[in-house]
Amino acid sequence: MAADARALELSDNLQAVRERISSACTAVGRTNEEITLIVVTKFFPVGDVLRLHAMGVRDIGESRDQEAAAKIAELDPVVRADLQVHFIGQLQSNKASHVGGYADCVHSVDRAKIARALDRGGVGASRTIDALVQVDLSGDDDARGGVAAADPEELLQLADLIASAQALRLRGVMAVAPRVGDPAAAFARLRDLAAEVRARHPDASWISAGMSGDLEQAVANGATHLRVGSAILGSRPPQR
Numbered sequence: 001m002a003a004d005a006r007a008l009e010l011s012d013n014l015q016a017v018r019e020r021i022s023s024a025c026t027a028v029g030r031t032n033e034e035i036t037l038i039v040v041t042k043f044f045p046v047g048d049v050l051r052l053h054a055m056g057v058r059d060i061g062e063s064r065d066q067e068a069a070a071k072i073a074e075l076d077p078v079v080r081a082d083l084q085v086h087f088i089g090q091l092q093s094n095k096a097s098h099v100g101g102y103a104d105c106v107h108s109v110d111r112a113k114i115a116r117a118l119d120r121g122g123v124g125a126s127r128t129i130d131a132l133v134q135v136d137l138s139g140d141d142d143a144r145g146g147v148a149a150a151d152p153e154e155l156l157q158l159a160d161l162i163a164s165a166q167a168l169r170l171r172g173v174m175a176v177a178p179r180v181g182d183p184a185a186a187f188a189r190l191r192d193l194a195a196e197v198r199a200r201h202p203d204a205s206w207i208s209a210g211m212s213g214d215l216e217q218a219v220a221n222g223a224t225h226l227r228v229g230s231a232i233l234g235s236r237p238p239q240r
């Protein structure tokens with residue numbers, strides 16, 4: 001693809017985010033290799049996915065089923081095979097099995113019904129899907145989904161269910177920092193919960209935390225996967 005103005009913009013932004021990640025790692029004695037950057041392409045066209053792929057991005061994040069499925073269907077199979085598609089949005093159980101037909105990893109599993117539907121989708125498509133349990137760190141049910149952080153038993157039960165599902169592979173936990181309060185404290189809580197899950201499921205070592213505005217705090221608190229959208233792609237239309 002020609003080096004159009006949009007490609008230059010994306011590449012500058014990507015480099016700036018990579019530098020932020022490097023500095024954040026250095027500050028706490030971690031290495032870049034411990035971190036996977038997922039570039040969140042929701043609301044942006046497939047052309048941007050191709051530009052990012054050409055720059056070496058291999059992990060993309062999407063949050064809406066219809067949009068994600070349409071975008072992925074447009075990709076050349078060779079490019080598609082080269083990408084990990086992470087589904088990070090809230091799921092309804094009637095959509096989850098469809099998502100299981102194309103996502104490589106789903107970060108937003110927050111109840112048994114979703115886990116079962118996703119598993120059905122994976123079985124139906126003969127695919128294995130990486131799955132993370134989403135934790136709600138807000139304590140006020142701010143409607144962004146997740147198992148309440150105050151209820152580790154529920155979290156562990158859901159982790160057990162995922163680990164025993166035929167088409168799912170339990171990878172760890174995911175959270176969004178609450179709208180108010182210190183993101184570092186929230187991510188520290190997530191790290192503690194991740195350790196509880198890992199004590200039962202040693203392979204579930206992923207901590208998906210940190211977005212454009214708080215990736216440094218996430219790196220400082222053990223995040224292994226960052227989900228960064230606007231700092232790379234620019235601002236999105238307001239979400240519902």
Ligand SMILES: *Cc1c(COP(=O)(O)O)cnc(C)c1O
Pocket residue numbers: 040042063088089176210211212213227228229230231
């Ligand atoms: C949109 C979204 C992101 C990316 O957010 P930015 O602030 O644009 O980096 C990360 N995680 C989830 C769950 C999202 O829905």
